[in-house]
Amino acid sequence: MARGVSGLRKLGQGLATLAVVAVSVGAVAGGAGLIAGSAAPVSHVAPAPVPVAAMAVEMSAGYTVTRRFTGQIEAAARTDLGFEPGGRVRQVLVEEGDLVAEGQVLALLDTSILIPERAALEADLAALAADAELARLTLARSDALTERGVRSVAAQDDARLALQRAEAGMAAIRARIAGVDVRLDQSVLTAPFAARVGARLADPGQTVAPGERVLVLFDAAPARARIGLPPDLAAGLSVGDAVMVDLGGSVQAATIRQIRPDLDPATRSRAVVLTLPSRPEAVLGNTVALILEQRVEEPGFWAPLSGLREGVRGSWSVMALEQTPQGDRTVPAAVEVIHTEGARVYLRGQLPPGARIVAESPDRVASGQLVLAALAVGAAR
CATH class of the missing domain: 2.40.420.20 (conserved putative lor/sdh protein from methanococcus maripaludis s2 fold)
Incomplete structure:
Protein backbone atom coordinates (compact mmCIF):
# COMPACT_ATOMS: atom_id res chain seq x y z
CA MET A 1 0.00 0.00 0.00
CA ALA A 2 2.75 2.41 0.86
CA ARG A 3 4.61 1.42 -2.25
CA GLY A 4 1.53 2.39 -4.34
CA VAL A 5 1.29 5.86 -2.79
CA SER A 6 4.95 6.50 -3.43
CA GLY A 7 4.49 5.62 -7.07
CA LEU A 8 1.61 8.00 -7.48
CA ARG A 9 3.67 10.86 -5.90
CA LYS A 10 6.54 10.27 -8.36
CA LEU A 11 4.09 10.25 -11.27
CA GLY A 12 2.64 13.68 -10.22
CA GLN A 13 6.12 15.21 -9.93
CA GLY A 14 6.99 14.02 -13.41
CA LEU A 15 3.85 15.54 -14.93
CA ALA A 16 4.62 18.93 -13.24
CA THR A 17 8.14 18.90 -14.63
CA LEU A 18 6.82 18.25 -18.13
CA ALA A 19 4.42 21.18 -17.82
CA VAL A 20 7.23 23.57 -16.77
CA VAL A 21 9.40 22.42 -19.67
CA ALA A 22 6.52 22.97 -22.10
CA VAL A 23 5.95 26.51 -20.86
CA SER A 24 9.71 27.30 -21.14
CA VAL A 25 9.84 26.01 -24.71
CA GLY A 26 6.87 28.20 -25.61
CA ALA A 27 8.48 31.28 -24.09
CA VAL A 28 11.74 30.67 -25.93
CA ALA A 29 9.85 30.20 -29.20
CA GLY A 30 7.92 33.47 -28.66
CA GLY A 31 11.10 35.41 -27.81
CA ALA A 32 12.80 34.10 -30.90
CA GLY A 33 9.86 35.30 -32.98
CA LEU A 34 10.09 38.78 -31.46
CA ILE A 35 13.84 38.93 -32.07
CA ALA A 36 13.35 37.81 -35.63
CA GLY A 37 10.72 40.52 -36.09
CA SER A 38 12.98 43.28 -34.72
CA ALA A 39 15.80 42.22 -37.05
CA ALA A 40 13.77 43.19 -40.11
CA PRO A 41 15.64 45.68 -42.49
CA VAL A 42 15.01 49.50 -41.88
CA SER A 43 15.26 52.11 -44.70
CA HIS A 44 18.21 54.75 -44.28
CA VAL A 45 17.29 58.56 -44.26
CA ALA A 46 20.05 61.02 -45.42
CA PRO A 47 20.69 64.03 -43.09
CA ALA A 48 19.32 67.38 -44.24
CA PRO A 49 21.87 69.93 -45.60
CA VAL A 50 23.12 72.41 -43.00
CA TYR A 63 44.18 97.07 -50.85
CA THR A 64 44.32 100.43 -49.09
CA VAL A 65 45.77 100.77 -45.60
CA THR A 66 44.64 103.63 -43.36
CA ARG A 67 47.50 104.76 -41.13
CA ARG A 68 47.54 107.29 -38.29
CA PHE A 69 50.52 109.38 -37.20
CA THR A 70 50.38 111.43 -34.00
CA GLY A 71 51.83 114.90 -33.58
CA GLN A 72 51.47 117.99 -31.42
CA ILE A 73 49.54 121.20 -31.93
CA GLU A 74 51.62 124.36 -31.76
CA ALA A 75 51.06 128.05 -32.38
CA ALA A 76 51.95 129.64 -35.72
CA ALA A 77 54.37 131.86 -33.75
CA ARG A 78 55.39 132.30 -30.12
CA THR A 79 57.02 135.40 -28.66
CA ASP A 80 58.52 135.98 -25.20
CA LEU A 81 58.26 139.68 -24.31
CA GLY A 82 60.40 141.53 -21.78
CA PHE A 83 61.62 145.06 -21.03
CA GLU A 84 65.07 145.81 -22.46
CA PRO A 85 66.18 148.34 -19.83
CA GLY A 86 64.84 146.46 -16.80
CA GLY A 87 63.38 148.11 -13.74
CA ARG A 88 60.20 148.13 -11.69
CA VAL A 89 56.96 147.06 -13.39
CA ARG A 90 54.38 149.80 -13.10
CA GLN A 91 51.38 148.15 -14.78
CA VAL A 92 50.39 144.95 -16.62
CA LEU A 93 47.32 145.59 -18.74
CA VAL A 94 46.44 142.04 -19.89
CA GLU A 95 45.59 138.69 -18.36
CA GLU A 96 46.37 135.16 -19.48
CA GLY A 97 44.11 134.07 -22.33
CA ASP A 98 43.32 137.63 -23.50
CA LEU A 99 43.20 138.24 -27.24
CA VAL A 100 45.26 141.34 -28.14
CA ALA A 101 45.62 143.33 -31.36
CA GLU A 102 48.84 144.28 -33.10
CA GLY A 103 50.42 147.33 -31.43
CA GLN A 104 48.27 147.13 -28.31
CA VAL A 105 50.00 148.24 -25.08
CA LEU A 106 50.48 145.25 -22.78
CA ALA A 107 52.64 146.41 -19.87
CA LEU A 108 54.43 149.53 -18.58
CA LEU A 109 57.70 150.03 -16.73
CA ASP A 110 58.22 152.70 -14.09
CA THR A 111 59.78 155.73 -15.84
CA SER A 112 59.83 158.17 -12.93
CA ILE A 113 63.63 158.44 -13.16
CA LEU A 114 63.64 159.15 -16.89
CA ILE A 115 61.15 162.03 -16.80
CA PRO A 116 63.33 164.46 -14.76
CA GLU A 117 66.38 163.36 -16.68
CA ARG A 118 64.74 164.30 -19.92
CA ALA A 119 63.54 167.60 -18.44
CA ALA A 120 67.10 168.46 -17.37
CA LEU A 121 68.41 167.68 -20.83
CA GLU A 122 65.78 169.88 -22.40
CA ALA A 123 66.85 172.73 -20.07
CA ASP A 124 70.47 172.24 -21.10
CA LEU A 125 69.37 172.26 -24.71
CA ALA A 126 67.54 175.55 -24.19
CA ALA A 127 70.63 177.09 -22.57
CA LEU A 128 72.82 175.99 -25.44
CA ALA A 129 70.26 177.31 -27.88
CA ALA A 130 70.56 180.72 -26.16
CA ASP A 131 74.35 180.55 -26.32
CA ALA A 132 74.11 179.68 -29.99
CA GLU A 133 71.81 182.60 -30.64
CA LEU A 134 74.16 184.95 -28.84
CA ALA A 135 77.10 183.61 -30.80
CA ARG A 136 75.15 184.06 -34.02
CA LEU A 137 74.37 187.70 -33.20
CA THR A 138 77.96 188.34 -32.16
CA LEU A 139 79.22 186.84 -35.36
CA ALA A 140 76.85 189.00 -37.42
CA ARG A 141 78.01 192.19 -35.69
CA SER A 142 81.64 191.10 -35.95
CA ASP A 143 81.22 190.52 -39.68
CA ALA A 144 79.80 194.04 -40.11
CA LEU A 145 82.59 195.67 -38.08
CA THR A 146 85.26 193.68 -39.84
CA GLU A 147 84.03 194.89 -43.23
CA ARG A 148 84.39 198.48 -42.03
CA GLY A 149 87.81 197.72 -40.59
CA VAL A 150 86.76 198.47 -37.05
CA ARG A 151 87.18 194.90 -35.72
CA SER A 152 89.93 192.38 -36.27
CA VAL A 153 89.65 189.10 -38.07
CA ALA A 154 90.59 187.26 -34.85
CA ALA A 155 87.48 188.54 -33.08
CA GLN A 156 85.40 187.38 -36.02
CA ASP A 157 86.91 183.87 -35.76
CA ASP A 158 86.18 183.71 -32.02
CA ALA A 159 82.51 184.53 -32.65
CA ARG A 160 82.29 181.88 -35.38
CA LEU A 161 83.84 179.16 -33.20
CA ALA A 162 81.57 180.07 -30.27
CA LEU A 163 78.57 179.49 -32.52
CA GLN A 164 79.96 176.13 -33.64
CA ARG A 165 80.58 175.04 -30.05
CA ALA A 166 77.02 175.96 -29.10
CA GLU A 167 75.58 174.05 -32.04
CA ALA A 168 77.73 171.01 -31.28
CA GLY A 169 76.58 171.07 -27.66
CA MET A 170 72.99 171.27 -28.82
CA ALA A 171 73.53 168.24 -31.05
CA ALA A 172 74.96 166.30 -28.12
CA ILE A 173 72.02 167.22 -25.92
CA ARG A 174 69.56 166.20 -28.62
CA ALA A 175 71.27 162.81 -28.88
CA ARG A 176 71.00 162.31 -25.12
CA ILE A 177 67.32 163.26 -25.25
CA ALA A 178 66.82 160.75 -28.08
CA GLY A 179 68.48 158.10 -25.88
CA VAL A 180 66.08 158.89 -23.07
CA ASP A 181 63.17 158.67 -25.53
CA VAL A 182 64.37 155.25 -26.64
CA ARG A 183 64.45 154.09 -23.03
CA LEU A 184 60.95 155.48 -22.55
CA ASP A 185 59.76 153.57 -25.62
CA GLN A 186 61.42 150.40 -24.34
CA SER A 187 59.54 150.81 -21.07
CA VAL A 188 56.28 150.08 -22.92
CA LEU A 189 55.51 146.52 -24.10
CA THR A 190 53.31 146.31 -27.20
CA ALA A 191 51.99 143.32 -29.12
CA PRO A 192 54.07 142.67 -32.26
CA PHE A 193 51.12 140.89 -33.90
CA ALA A 194 47.57 139.83 -33.19
CA ALA A 195 47.99 137.22 -30.48
CA ARG A 196 46.61 135.52 -27.43
CA VAL A 197 48.35 135.94 -24.08
CA GLY A 198 49.73 132.59 -23.02
CA ALA A 199 51.49 133.43 -19.76
CA ARG A 200 51.87 136.44 -17.46
CA LEU A 201 55.12 136.18 -15.52
CA ALA A 202 55.30 139.55 -13.73
CA ASP A 203 53.00 141.72 -11.64
CA PRO A 204 52.98 145.45 -10.81
CA GLY A 205 55.72 146.45 -8.35
CA GLN A 206 57.97 143.55 -9.34
CA THR A 207 61.53 144.38 -10.40
CA VAL A 208 62.63 142.65 -13.58
CA ALA A 209 66.09 142.31 -15.10
CA PRO A 210 66.83 143.53 -18.63
CA GLY A 211 65.29 141.09 -21.09
CA GLU A 212 63.52 139.03 -18.41
CA ARG A 213 60.27 137.46 -19.63
CA VAL A 214 57.14 139.30 -18.62
CA LEU A 215 54.57 137.95 -21.11
CA VAL A 216 54.32 135.01 -23.49
CA LEU A 217 52.28 135.54 -26.67
CA PHE A 218 50.91 132.96 -29.09
CA ASP A 219 50.00 134.00 -32.61
CA ALA A 220 46.24 134.30 -33.12
CA ALA A 221 46.58 132.82 -36.62
CA PRO A 222 45.31 129.24 -37.15
CA ALA A 223 47.32 126.72 -35.16
CA ARG A 224 49.74 124.27 -36.71
CA ALA A 225 50.61 120.65 -36.11
CA ARG A 226 54.07 119.11 -36.35
CA ILE A 227 53.99 115.40 -37.20
CA GLY A 228 56.84 113.00 -37.91
CA LEU A 229 56.38 110.70 -40.92
CA PRO A 230 58.46 107.89 -42.40
CA PRO A 231 60.67 109.30 -45.19
CA ASP A 232 58.92 107.27 -47.91
CA LEU A 233 55.48 108.60 -46.95
CA ALA A 234 56.71 112.18 -46.56
CA ALA A 235 58.26 112.01 -50.03
CA GLY A 236 54.82 111.35 -51.52
CA LEU A 237 53.35 114.56 -50.08
CA SER A 238 53.63 118.13 -51.36
CA VAL A 239 53.22 121.57 -49.82
CA GLY A 240 49.62 122.72 -50.24
CA ASP A 241 48.12 119.21 -50.26
CA ALA A 242 44.89 118.75 -48.32
CA VAL A 243 44.99 115.97 -45.72
CA MET A 244 42.63 114.70 -43.03
CA VAL A 245 43.41 114.98 -39.33
CA ASP A 246 41.70 113.70 -36.20
CA LEU A 247 41.36 116.78 -34.01
CA GLY A 248 39.74 116.13 -30.66
CA GLY A 249 37.76 113.18 -32.03
CA SER A 250 36.57 115.14 -35.07
CA VAL A 251 38.01 114.39 -38.51
CA GLN A 252 38.72 117.66 -40.33
CA ALA A 253 40.69 118.91 -43.32
CA ALA A 254 44.14 120.46 -42.91
CA THR A 255 46.76 121.80 -45.32
CA ILE A 256 50.43 120.87 -45.58
CA ARG A 257 52.41 124.05 -44.90
CA GLN A 258 55.95 122.74 -44.85
CA ILE A 259 57.93 119.51 -45.16
CA ARG A 260 61.28 119.53 -43.43
CA PRO A 261 64.14 118.44 -45.72
CA ASP A 262 66.10 116.76 -42.91
CA LEU A 263 65.55 113.73 -40.68
CA ASP A 264 65.05 113.84 -36.96
CA PRO A 265 68.17 112.10 -35.59
CA ALA A 266 66.19 110.55 -32.71
CA THR A 267 63.18 109.16 -34.62
CA ARG A 268 64.61 109.05 -38.18
CA SER A 269 61.42 110.71 -39.42
CA ARG A 270 60.67 113.83 -41.46
CA ALA A 271 58.65 116.56 -39.81
CA VAL A 272 55.56 117.72 -41.69
CA VAL A 273 53.96 121.00 -40.56
CA LEU A 274 50.19 121.29 -41.09
CA THR A 275 47.97 124.36 -40.96
CA LEU A 276 44.93 123.38 -38.92
CA PRO A 277 41.43 124.82 -39.34
CA SER A 278 40.69 127.74 -37.04
CA ARG A 279 38.50 125.90 -34.59
CA PRO A 280 38.25 126.34 -30.81
CA GLU A 281 39.15 122.70 -30.22
CA ALA A 282 42.71 123.23 -31.50
CA VAL A 283 44.27 123.48 -28.04
CA LEU A 284 47.97 124.28 -28.09
CA GLY A 285 50.07 121.38 -26.85
CA ASN A 286 47.32 118.84 -27.51
CA THR A 287 47.84 115.83 -29.75
CA VAL A 288 46.53 115.50 -33.28
CA ALA A 289 46.51 112.48 -35.60
CA LEU A 290 47.27 112.67 -39.33
CA ILE A 291 45.24 110.13 -41.32
CA LEU A 292 46.91 108.84 -44.48
CA GLU A 293 45.79 106.12 -46.90
CA GLN A 294 48.51 103.96 -48.42
CA ARG A 295 47.89 101.71 -51.43
CA VAL A 296 49.47 98.23 -51.30
CA GLU A 297 49.60 96.34 -54.58
Missing part, protein backbone atom coordinates in the same frame (compact mmCIF):
# COMPACT_ATOMS: atom_id res chain seq x y z
CA PRO A 51 22.19 76.02 -43.82
CA VAL A 52 25.27 78.33 -44.04
CA ALA A 53 25.93 81.94 -45.00
CA ALA A 54 28.07 82.16 -48.12
CA MET A 55 29.81 84.90 -50.10
CA ALA A 56 31.39 85.09 -53.53
CA VAL A 57 35.12 85.81 -53.80
CA GLU A 58 35.88 89.14 -55.52
CA MET A 59 39.54 89.35 -56.49
CA SER A 60 41.37 92.66 -56.14
CA ALA A 61 44.76 93.91 -57.34
CA GLY A 62 45.55 95.43 -53.95
CA GLU A 298 48.96 92.73 -53.55
CA PRO A 299 46.48 90.43 -55.36
CA GLY A 300 43.89 88.90 -53.05
CA PHE A 301 40.34 89.22 -51.78
CA TRP A 302 38.46 90.48 -48.74
CA ALA A 303 36.62 88.09 -46.45
CA PRO A 304 34.94 88.43 -43.06
CA LEU A 305 37.03 87.48 -40.06
CA SER A 306 34.27 85.04 -39.10
CA GLY A 307 34.99 83.04 -42.27
CA LEU A 308 38.50 81.96 -41.20
CA ARG A 309 39.42 78.56 -39.80
CA GLU A 310 42.59 78.19 -37.75
CA GLY A 311 44.75 75.20 -38.56
CA VAL A 312 47.95 73.73 -37.16
CA ARG A 313 51.16 75.72 -36.85
CA GLY A 314 49.49 79.05 -37.48
CA SER A 315 47.94 78.09 -40.82
CA TRP A 316 44.57 79.42 -41.94
CA SER A 317 41.89 78.16 -44.28
CA VAL A 318 38.39 78.91 -45.50
CA MET A 319 35.60 76.51 -46.32
CA ALA A 320 34.90 76.71 -50.05
CA LEU A 321 31.73 75.40 -51.71
CA GLU A 322 31.63 73.15 -54.77
CA GLN A 323 28.53 72.19 -56.70
CA THR A 324 27.63 68.48 -56.89
CA PRO A 325 24.52 66.67 -58.15
CA GLN A 326 23.44 66.31 -54.54
CA GLY A 327 23.96 70.04 -53.81
CA ASP A 328 26.70 72.30 -52.44
CA ARG A 329 29.52 70.46 -50.70
CA THR A 330 32.22 71.97 -48.46
CA VAL A 331 35.90 71.80 -49.42
CA PRO A 332 38.69 73.35 -47.26
CA ALA A 333 41.01 75.81 -49.04
CA ALA A 334 44.27 77.11 -47.57
CA VAL A 335 44.70 80.91 -47.45
CA GLU A 336 47.27 83.43 -46.20
CA VAL A 337 46.30 86.43 -44.11
CA ILE A 338 47.85 89.58 -45.63
CA HIS A 339 46.09 92.37 -43.74
CA THR A 340 43.42 92.73 -41.07
CA GLU A 341 41.03 95.65 -40.77
CA GLY A 342 38.39 95.50 -38.08
CA ALA A 343 36.01 92.60 -38.74
CA ARG A 344 37.45 91.73 -42.17
CA VAL A 345 40.71 90.30 -43.51
CA TYR A 346 42.53 90.50 -46.82
CA LEU A 347 43.48 86.99 -47.95
CA ARG A 348 45.64 85.38 -50.59
CA GLY A 349 44.82 81.88 -51.79
CA GLN A 350 44.23 79.56 -54.75
CA LEU A 351 40.59 80.45 -55.26
CA PRO A 352 39.18 81.47 -58.64
CA PRO A 353 37.13 84.68 -59.00
CA GLY A 354 33.49 84.01 -58.21
CA ALA A 355 34.24 81.07 -55.95
CA ARG A 356 31.99 80.83 -52.92
CA ILE A 357 33.11 80.41 -49.33
CA VAL A 358 31.34 79.98 -46.01
CA ALA A 359 31.17 83.48 -44.55
CA GLU A 360 30.27 82.68 -40.94
CA SER A 361 31.26 79.92 -38.50
CA PRO A 362 32.96 77.50 -40.92
CA ASP A 363 33.79 75.24 -37.94
CA ARG A 364 30.10 74.23 -37.82
CA VAL A 365 30.49 72.15 -40.97
CA ALA A 366 32.92 69.40 -41.84
CA SER A 367 34.83 68.80 -45.02
CA GLY A 368 32.67 67.11 -47.64
CA GLN A 369 29.39 67.96 -45.90
CA LEU A 370 26.35 68.98 -47.92
CA VAL A 371 25.14 72.48 -47.04
CA LEU A 372 22.36 74.84 -48.03
CA ALA A 373 24.14 78.08 -48.97
CA ALA A 374 22.46 81.46 -48.60
CA LEU A 375 24.08 84.72 -49.74
CA ALA A 376 25.47 86.79 -46.83
CA VAL A 377 24.81 90.44 -47.63
CA GLY A 378 27.88 92.63 -47.01
CA ALA A 379 29.94 89.74 -45.72
CA ALA A 380 33.26 91.27 -46.71
CA ARG A 381 32.42 94.94 -46.21
